[in-house]
Amino acid sequence: MTILRTENLYKHFDGVKVAQDVNFSMASGEIRCLIGPNGAGKSTFFKLVLGEHQPSAGKIYFSDKEITKLRSFERVKQGIAVKFQVPGIFAELSVWQNMQIAVQNHLHGDSMTAAIDKALAFVRLTDKAEELAGELSHGEQQWLEIGMAVSTEPRLLLLDEPTAGMTPEETARTGEMIQALNRQGMSILAVEHDMEFVRQIAHKVTVLNFGEIFAEGTINDIEANEEVARIYLGTADDDE
Numbered sequence: 001m002t003i004l005r006t007e008n009l010y011k012h013f014d015g016v017k018v019a020q021d022v023n024f025s026m027a028s029g030e031i032r033c034l035i036g037p038n039g040a041g042k043s044t045f046f047k048l049v050l051g052e053h054q055p056s057a058g059k060i061y062f063s064d065k066e067i068t069k070l071r072s073f074e075r076v077k078q079g080i081a082v083k084f085q086v087p088g089i090f091a092e093l094s095v096w097q098n099m100q101i102a103v104q105n106h107l108h109g110d111s112m113t114a115a116i117d118k119a120l121a122f123v124r125l126t127d128k129a130e131e132l133a134g135e136l137s138h139g140e141q142q143w144l145e146i147g148m149a150v151s152t153e154p155r156l157l158l159l160d161e162p163t164a165g166m167t168p169e170e171t172a173r174t175g176e177m178i179q180a181l182n183r184q185g186m187s188i189l190a191v192e193h194d195m196e197f198v199r200q201i202a203h204k205v206t207v208l209n210f211g212e213i214f215a216e217g218t219i220n221d222i223e224a225n226e227e228v229a230r231i232y233l234g235t236a237d238d239d240e
Contacts, residue, residue: 001028003027003028006059006061009059011044011048019055022045024213027187028155031190031203032202032206033192033206035208037231039210040208040211050072054068054069062080083160089133089134089141092134099144101148102148119150123146139167146177159178161192175200205219
């Protein structure tokens, strides 16, 4: 079953093409990593999927249902959640209160409490539930937002550079969290620059360049592709 698909997706800003004829397909239960050089269109693609941008042309499908014209909150209700690169937490509220904000429109009473407890245990922040979110370490803030994103048990989780600013140990632990979510049935699409992290988690990799899909395959396929190396991985000789 396909969980996310785009059909001839275009996005133009004042005549500048930032997404061009993107035909993307991702299977349910997959971990897909989206890579590419700066300006490749990765963030634009995420915003199109989330509904923050409307495409200039083309269609977007979630679980074979067209969502092209749905607003962002309607897409969330369909089962899409996102964790952005910069943690979108409320620094002056407690960890628990941040989690409460994330689930309050979906759950109430004992169900809400159970969902928060489960998510905090998953990201290993149970013992910091009463601490101010702003006092957490950078890695813990990233994990808190992952907890907020998964607390409503989405079918598709979008992660925008989830390991940015993390130590190697925190990065590896984040990879373990993502793999655990995937084993529970969650599909995950991650924009990431850290190739070691991509190697850890990805079932398949999509490379974007100048708003187009440049290559797709396993991480081994991508790393063996000399043209991908030339534009992104930095291992090809640009003088050849």
